[in-house]
Amino acid sequence: MIRINMKGLAAAALAACIVTSGLSVHPAFAQGGEQTVNWTREDVSKIELNQDNTLPYMDVSKLEKMAPGYHIWDTWPLLDRDGNIASYKGWKVIFSLSAPNTVLPGKVHDIATIRYFYSKNGKDWTLGGELFPAGTALGQRQWAGSAMLDGDQIHAFYTATGREGQAQLTYEQRIASAAGRIVADSTGVRFENWGQHRVILEPDGKYYQTKEQAQQGEGGGYAFRDPMWFKDPKTGKEYLLFEGNSGGAVGERSFKPEYAGSGEYLQQHPVPAGAVHANGNIGIAEVVNGDLTNFKLLPPLIEANYVNEELERPHVVVKDKKYYLFTDSHINKYAEGTHGPEGMYGFVSDKLIGGYKPLNGSGLVLANPPENPYQAYSWLVTPELNVVGFAHFGDLDNLTIGDVGNQSPEFQFSHFGGTLAPTVKISIKGDRTQIEKVLPQGWIK
Structure with a gap:
């Protein structure tokens, strides 16, 4: 346990005076008046599953395989420059991470490729193929990102994982982009005339942990991925949000009362020493002078130090002039001494940077049911408040997600979804959310 002396208690009492629902001033913003918010251990202690946030049971085995021959998982729609779901000549487009369905579920991230689908009605999808010409994307494989359409030009942002050309599989993560042209006719959609792929963001070691820092000391993870396009409707400024980890090696990390x-x-809940390994954050970078290959790293929007290791696929939806920041996390990514479900979490503020408070008191927006805790994951909220996710592992009985890889291939394949889950409609009122209904698979708009 981390023991707090009287001096520490005095600091904690002071923190209590200036902290509301986990809100605290980040030193980097001290002069500018902007704020990085802590998602605290106290916040997550309030997590409670109820009818407003718990998904109904889903039989993963009965879902339609939307991409015959492939597993698909993390999925995102093509957006216009203002962040709305784009329509080009009547077509909508979604993108998914994919791998051949002969690959064991636990190995799909090692060979992930981005494929796309197109649809006239936003619910019946046709597989178009790989987004990029083979061998042109950066990294050994590509992880999740986003895509924005400006006229007939597509700007694709993605995670370049590992170094291209290296024989050994590595987990270095950089944020990359490429621009191409969308072409559509009555038969469907394709992409062509791709320009040079570029690395546009890498962790700085200060606000965002580098791979080298993450490798110093046992425990903890590493993330610098999932770029999501966002244009602030109030200011017109443009950004990428992304998942990161707070900068520095574990040995350089010190506990601060505001994390609790x-x-x-x-005082009532001492912090276990092992919690030091959790340092997930939600990062943000600003477009410089309208140049979509030039981004400036800003301090993170949210930090979950001593709370959670991964805040995946962050994205913002604006409703009623409020900013709703959503992210996903796993059961096994919580810090020692804290607990939460496989779920989507959210925060609300009156502005893009600073002032965020957890939705529903704890941050939990939706979660899998306890009897099927891994049935879906990687949720993304569209501007219409439709939540898209993928079917993960179903009906594992008492197995944890970490046990699945030890089972037979037949077991793994039969319990893995590898397709889109039914879309979930949510409602938002102020700082409260509610699951309204479940829609068909792939329902985007």
Whole structure:
């Protein structure tokens, strides 16, 4: 346990005076008045599954395989420059990470490729093929990202994972982009005339942990991925949000009372030493002078130090002039001494940078049911408040996600979804959310 002396308690009491629902001032913003928010241990202690946030049971084995011959998982729609779902000559487009369905589910991330689908009605999808010509994308494989359409030009942002050309599989993550042209006619959609692929963001080691920092000391993860396009409707400024980890090696990390929450909570709930390994954050970078190959790293929007290791696929939806920041996380990514479900979490603020408070008191927006805790994952909220996710592992009985890889290939394939899950419609009112209904698979708009 981390023991807090009287001096520490005084600091915690002071923190309680200036912290509301986990909100605290990041040193990097001290002069500018902007804020990085802590998602605290006290916040997540309030997580409670109820009818407003718990998904109904889903039989993964009965879902339609939307891409015959392939597993698909993380999925995102083509957006216009303002962040709306784009329509080009009547076609909508979604993108998914994919791998041949002969590959074991636990190995799909090692060979992930981005494929796309197109649809006239936003619910019946035709597989178009690989987004990029083979061998042109950066990295040993590509992980999740986003795509924005400006006229007939597509700007694709993605995670370049591993170094291209290296024989050994590595997990270095860089954010890359490429621009191409969309072409559509009555038969469908294709992409062509791709320009040079570029690395546009790498972790700086200060706000965002580098791979080398992550490798110093045991435990903890590493993330610098999932770029998501966003244009602030109030300011017109353009950004990428992404998943990161707070900068520095684990040995350089020190506990701060605001990571726990209020002083009272900290006194009653000592923080285990092992919690130091959790340092997930939600990052943001600003487009410089309208140049979509030039981004400036900003301090993170959210930090979950001593709380959670991964805040995946962050994205913002604006509703009623409020900013709703959503992210996904796993059961096994919570810090020692904290607990939460496989779920989508969210925060609300009156502005893009600063002021975020957890939705529903804890941050939890939706979660898998306890009887099927891994049935879906990687949720993304569209501007219409439709939540798209993929079917993960179903009906594992008492197995954890870490046990699945030890089972037979037949077991793994039969319990893995590898396709889109039914879309979920949510409602938002102020700082409260609610699951309204379940829609068909692939329902985007």
